[in-house]
Amino acid sequence: MKLSGAEILLRALELEGVDTIFGYPGGAVLDIYDRLPFSPLKHYLTRHEQGAAHAADGYARASGKVGVCFATSGPGATNLVTGLATAQIDSVPVVAFTGNVPTSMIGNDAFQEVDTVGITRPITKHNFLVKDVKDLADTVKKAFHIARTGRPGVVLVDLPKDVSRELTDFFEEEYKTPVQIRSYKPVLKGHPGQIKRAAKAIASAERPVLYIGGGVVSSGASDLVVKMAEVANIPMVATLMGLTAVPGTHPFFLGMLGMHGTYAANMAVQESDLIIAVGARFDDRVTGRLSDFAPNAKVIHIDIDSAEIGKNRAVDIPIVGDAKLVMEELLPEVEKQVAKNREFYRVREKWIVKVRSWLERYPLWYEPSDRVIKPQFVIEKIWEITKGEAVITTDVGQHQMWTAQYYKFRYPRQLITSGGLGTMGFGVPAAIGAKVGRPEKVVFCISGDGSFQMNMQEIVTAVHYNIPIKVAIINNNFLGMVRQWQGIFYDRNYSQVHLDVQPDFVKLVEAMGGVGLRAEKPQEVEAVLKEAMAVEDRPVVIDFIVDREEDVFPMVPPGGALHEMLLPNYGKKKEKKAV
Amino acid sequence: MEKREERKHIISVLVENQPGALARIIELFSSRGYNIESLNVGHTEDPTISRLTMVAKGDEHTIEQIVKQLRRIVDVFKVRDLTDKRKLDRELLIVRLSVDTAEKKEEVKRLVEIFGAQIVDLSHDTYTVELTGDEEQVDAFLQLIKPIGIKEMARTGRVAMVRALQGDTFSDER
Numbered sequence A: 001m002k003l004s005g006a007e008i009l010l011r012a013l014e015l016e017g018v019d020t021i022f023g024y025p026g027g028a029v030l031d032i033y034d035r036l037p038f039s040p041l042k043h044y045l046t047r048h049e050q051g052a053a054h055a056a057d058g059y060a061r062a063s064g065k066v067g068v069c070f071a072t073s074g075p076g077a078t079n080l081v082t083g084l085a086t087a088q089i090d091s092v093p094v095v096a097f098t099g100n101v102p103t104s105m106i107g108n109d110a111f112q113e114v115d116t117v118g119i120t121r122p123i124t125k126h127n128f129l130v131k132d133v134k135d136l137a138d139t140v141k142k143a144f145h146i147a148r149t150g151r152p153g154v155v156l157v158d159l160p161k162d163v164s165r166e167l168t169d170f171f172e173e174e175y176k177t178p179v180q181i182r183s184y185k186p187v188l189k190g191h192p193g194q195i196k197r198a199a200k201a202i203a204s205a206e207r208p209v210l211y212i213g214g215g216v217v218s219s220g221a222s223d224l225v226v227k228m229a230e231v232a233n234i235p236m237v238a239t240l241m242g243l244t245a246v247p248g249t250h251p252f253f254l255g256m257l258g259m260h261g262t263y264a265a266n267m268a269v270q271e272s273d274l275i276i277a278v279g280a281r282f283d284d285r286v287t288g289r290l291s292d293f294a295p296n297a298k299v300i301h302i303d304i305d306s307a308e309i310g311k312n313r314a315v316d317i318p319i320v321g322d323a324k325l326v327m328e329e330l331l332p333e334v335e336k337q338v339a340k341n342r343e344f345y346r347v348r349e350k351w352i353v354k355v356r357s358w359l360e361r362y363p364l365w366y367e368p369s370d371r372v373i374k375p376q377f378v379i380e381k382i383w384e385i386t387k388g389e390a391v392i393t394t395d396v397g398q399h400q401m402w403t404a405q406y407y408k409f410r411y412p413r414q415l416i417t418s419g420g421l422g423t424m425g426f427g428v429p430a431a432i433g434a435k436v437g438r439p440e441k442v443v444f445c446i447s448g449d450g451s452f453q454m455n456m457q458e459i460v461t462a463v464h465y466n467i468p469i470k471v472a473i474i475n476n477n478f479l480g481m482v483r484q485w486q487g488i489f490y491d492r493n494y495s496q497v498h499l500d501v502q503p504d505f506v507k508l509v510e511a512m513g514g515v516g517l518r519a520e521k522p523q524e525v526e527a528v529l530k531e532a533m534a535v536e537d538r539p540v541v542i543d544f545i546v547d548r549e550e551d552v553f554p555m556v557p558p559g560g561a562l563h564e565m566l567l568p569n570y571g572k573k574k575e576k577k578a579v
Numbered sequence B: 001m002e003k004r005e006e007r008k009h010i011i012s013v014l015v016e017n018q019p020g021a022l023a024r025i026i027e028l029f030s031s032r033g034y035n036i037e038s039l040n041v042g043h044t045e046d047p048t049i050s051r052l053t054m055v056a057k058g059d060e061h062t063i064e065q066i067v068k069q070l071r072r073i074v075d076v077f078k079v080r081d082l083t084d085k086r087k088l089d090r091e092l093l094i095v096r097l098s099v100d101t102a103e104k105k106e107e108v109k110r111l112v113e114i115f116g117a118q119i120v121d122l123s124h125d126t127y128t129v130e131l132t133g134d135e136e137q138v139d140a141f142l143q144l145i146k147p148i149g150i151k152e153m154a155r156t157g158r159v160a161m162v163r164a165l166q167g168d169t170f171s172d173e174r
Helices: A005-015 A027-038 A049-063 A075-089 A116-123 A133-148 A161-165 A192-204 A214-219 A222-231 A263-271 A323-340 A344-361 A375-385 A398-406 A427-437 A458-464 A480-489 A505-511 A522-534 B019-031 B060-072 B102-115 B135-148
Strands: A002-004 A020-023 A042-045 A067-071 A094-100 A126-129 A154-160 A167-169 A208-212 A236-238 A253-256 A274-278 A298-303 A317-320 A391-394 A443-448 A470-475 A515-519 A540-545 B007-016 B036-043 B049-058 B076-081 B087-098 B118-122 B126-133 B150-155 B159-162
Touching: A002 A005, A005 A027, A005 A133, A005 A161, A020 A049, A020 A427, A027 A067, A027 A094, A027 A154, A027 A161, A042 A458, A049 A067, A049 A075, A049 A094, A049 A427, A049 A458, A067 A075, A075 A094, A075 A116, A075 A154, A094 A116, A094 A133, A094 A161, A116 A126, A116 A154, A116 B019, A126 A133, A126 B019, A133 A154, A133 A161, A133 A167, A154 A161, A192 A274, A192 A298, A192 A317, A192 A323, A208 A222, A208 A263, A214 A222, A214 A323, A222 A236, A222 A323, A236 A263, A253 A263, A253 A344, A253 A398, A263 A344, A274 A323, A298 A323, A375 A398, A375 A443, A375 A470, A375 A522, A391 A398, A391 A427, A398 A443, A398 A470, A398 A480, A427 A443, A427 A458, A427 A470, A505 A515, A505 A540, A515 A522, A522 A540, B007 B019, B007 B060, B007 B159, B019 B036, B019 B049, B019 B060, B049 B060, B049 B159, B060 B076, B087 B102, B087 B135, B102 B118, B102 B126, B102 B135, B126 B135, B135 B150
Parallel strands: A020 A042, A020 A067, A067 A094, A094 A154, A126 A154, A208 A236, A208 A274, A236 A253, A274 A298, A298 A317, A391 A443, A443 A470, A470 A540, A515 A540
Antiparallel strands: A002 A167, B007 B049, B007 B076, B036 B049, B087 B126, B087 B150, B087 B159, B118 B126
C-alpha cells in the first residue's frame, strides 16, 4: 500500500515505540500535522520550539526513552537549536524532526529556509536530510538507532515539504528488521584483560574513590556501582549528572565533587591513590585546575566513548564500554580480588574513617534565619514535603547548585538538569516533559527569577494539558550566580545583574491559568508548599522571596585546585547541620 | 596533559561517500581548533566509500584526540595514523613557470629531467610542469625552480596507502 511521507513518518514513530511528541506546527510541516489527528501519537503543543526541545529532553531523561520533537523550517528549526545542544552535551537520546522547503527550492533562500542540517551538525550526534521519500523509513529507523545506542545523543531528521507529501510503498515487516549501519558499531563490552587489571588495582589501592558520572545513570549501572562500593569499601563522589546514581543518604556517599562540591568529596579525590571514573568525563567544572586534580592517583576510566578517555586526564587503565555491561564483569572480579587480600579491610577502614571525618568536620552549611528565607532552607523543605521522592528539574545558577547540594536523591533519573551546556530556561519545559514521562511522580522544578523568565511561556502549555508541575522560584531579584562571581572576583562590581524590575509572578501565573503562590517569611514556607502539593490539575508556581546576597559554598575559585575551595563561614557552629 | 613535541601526521580516513560526512569532518577540525595542512578526498574501489588523506600538525595527544574524534563520526569506518607506517605517499604538483629567456627554458628542462617531471603545457613565455612524488621531492623541486619564477601553482595534498607487505592494510580489516 502506498503511503505519504507524513504517514510513513507517523507510522514509523509508532513502530519505534514512541507515544509522545512535543512540537510546534508551521508551513513546512503542514502535511505531517494534517495526518497527526489520525495517528495514536499524543502531541503536546508547546508555546515555543525551544520548549518542545527541552520537553522532549526532560521526557527522555525522566523515562529513559527517546524524546521526540517536531518543528517547522527556518525559525522553527533555529528555535530548537539551544534545546538540542542542551540534550546532546548531556548525552540524552532525542530525535528531532524539522520540516524544510521543497527539495526544488533548497538553496534558494526561500521563505523560512535555513540550512538546518548545517546549523545543527556540531550539536547533534548525527543528522539527515531526506531527499527522497523512498529513503524516509530507513532514515527514521537509523535515527532512533543512533540516538539510543552507544553514547546516546541527538539525531535530527530534516524533511523537505515535498518528501512528506509524496507517496511510496511502506512495508511494516521490513521496518521491523534490525538496523544495519555499516560504519557505526559502538563498542559495548569492556576488554576482559583490562577488567582484570582494574579489579586488581581496586583491591590493592589504599585510598580509592569512585567518581560517578551521568553514564552510570543512563546505562542503568547505578545498583552495580553502589554494590561495588559496598563490597570493596570505596567512598563515592558524583558529578551533577551522576548524583542520582547513589542514594543521597548512603554512608559511603560524600556528595557532589567539583566547583561547588562538598569538602569531603573534593578532599577525598585530592588525597586518593586510585580514581575509578565511571561514565564521567573529567569536565572542567569537576576537576578544577587540571594539573592538580587528584595528583597522586592512578586512574581507571570506564566510558562508552573512547574519545573521552585521555582527553583531559591521562588514564592508567582505560576500559571502553557500556557502564552497565562493564560493571557486570568488573563486580565479580573485584569480589574475587577482595577475598584474596587479607589486609584489605584494615587498610580500607582507615580510609573510610578519614573521609567520614571530613564530612563531619566541614559539612554543607548555611546560617539559618527566622527573619529572611534562606534559599537552602527552601530546598530542604521541598525535600521534606516531597519525602525525597519528587523528580526534580532545575534551571541554571545558584538554585541549581543548592538543589544538587541539599536535595538528597533516592533513585536514578530523579534529577533533571542542564549540566554541560548550563541552559537557563530549561527547567519549566523539562518539568513538563518529565511529568508526561513519569506521570505517577511529583515533578518539582526549582528555578530562579532570571531563569524562569527565559521560558515562562511554557506554563501555558502545562495549563493547556492540565500538567500539574510545581515550580519554586528562588527569587533574589538578581542573576544570582553572576552576582556571586562579580562579588567574589570582581570586587562587588555588580554589572547588569539586578532584576529589580520584575513581573508579579503570582499574578502572571494566575493570568496564564495556573496557581500562583508566594512566601516571604521562613514561617510561611511549609504552608505554601503544602498548598502547592494539594493542586492536582494545574501548574503551581511559588515565588520564594529569599535572602538576596546568599552565596553558594563551598566554591573552588576559577583556576583553583579542588582542595583550594572557599568554605562557608562556620560562624555559629552549634547550628551546623550534618550532610 | 603535558606538552609534547609537535610534528606532521598523515591520517587516512575511510568514510561514507556522502556530502554530510565530509562536512562533519571539516567542522570537527574547526570546532575543536585543529589545523589541517592538506586534505585530499576521492572515492575508493567501492564508489560509495571515500578515502580522505589529511595532514595535520600537532603533538601526540592532539593527534590521538583527532583520531578518536574522527572515529566518533557515524559515517566514518576507519581512521589510521599512517605517520610511522611503511607506506606509499604521493603528491601531485602542477606549476606554471615564467620562462622568458632561453637560459630559463634550459634550466627548467634540466630540472624536469632530473626529477622525472613533465612539461604538460606551454606558451611563448611559460612552461607548465607536472610532478608526482613524495612530499620531500615536491618541496625540493619547488625550492629549485622558485628563483626561475612561479606564476601559479596547485598541489593536491598527500595521498597515502600502507605498503602491501606491512600486513595491516585497511582492506584486510574490512
